[in-house]
Amino acid sequence: MTRIVMLGTGTPRPDPARSGPATAIVVNGTPYLVDFGPGVVRRVAAAYNKGVAALGPAAGGIKTAFLTHMHADHTAGYPDLILTPWILGRKGPIEVYGPKGLRAMTKHVLSAWKIDINNRVNGIDRLPRAGCRVVVHEITRGEIYSDGNIRVTAFPVRHGLKHAYGFRFETPDKIIVLSGDTAPTPSLAEHCAGCDVLIHETYSQHTYEKVSPKWQRYRRTHHTSSKELAALASRAKPGLLVLYHRANAGGALTLADPEEAVLNEIKQHYDGRVMTAHDLDVI
DSSP states (O other), rough: OOOEEEEEEOSSSSOTTTTEEEEEEEETTTTEOOOOOTTHHHHHHHHTTTTTTGTTTTTTTTTEOOOOOOHHHHHHHHHHHHHHHHHTTOOEEEEEEEEEEHHHHHHHHHHHHHHHHHHHHHHSOOOOGGGGOEEEEESEEEEEOSSOOOOEEEEEEEESSOOOOEEEEOOOOOEEEEEOBOOOOOOHHHTTTTEEEEEEEOOOOOHHTTOOHHHHHHHHHOOOHHHHHHHHHHHHSSSSSEEEEEEOOTTTHHHHHHHHHHHHHHHOOOOOOOOOOOEEEOO
């Protein structure tokens, strides 16, 4: 059985109801994490409290993680992911797959917490140093990971960075595609054709039309509008379309997240199954 746990569905806007982007895919009781935005470990603990046994206690069972791109709202929970489960008992390393730059980020995180790490290894805790070790894999397009539960393919997306990816996950019973942050791109359309679940970012015309031409241009070149996503879904025909990271128009962090607006806009152009994701939804 494969379950998808929407740990964090937010954007850079600090919405107390939505943690930063993070998604767990649990296959046969083994969790795999995609992105680690702010609040990721606390959301993991909350999911465990809601009955997702594979995510307790506090993500110590997460041994494999994937990163779509290097923006802060997708990576600010990285120190938490490395350190907190280790403090709570993780004894072995985690493996993280992501874009070029991930190795340097990891090195600097471990350096920044060097005093804490050394104290917990040599002090009263006597924690095993291996538990905060990270094995980094900087990826390119193509198959990047496989084991008995899952096969993961990375494909480039368009988000204003040289290295940004979406992922296709193939498990024994599901094909799941997660877009990452992206403007419409042919590589995504190719990889999500006929998938069971497409988890895709989007923005609403409701906020797009309320901001300056500069930020409208940014949305067009870095993100996917509701109308564009509806067109993609109509071609790809996923079993379920899941809307997450519903982007507020840039420079307008005070604008409300237009959940009903974007859902209605999608439904005007797409007649398949669609839902808006909230933190701790289990699919």
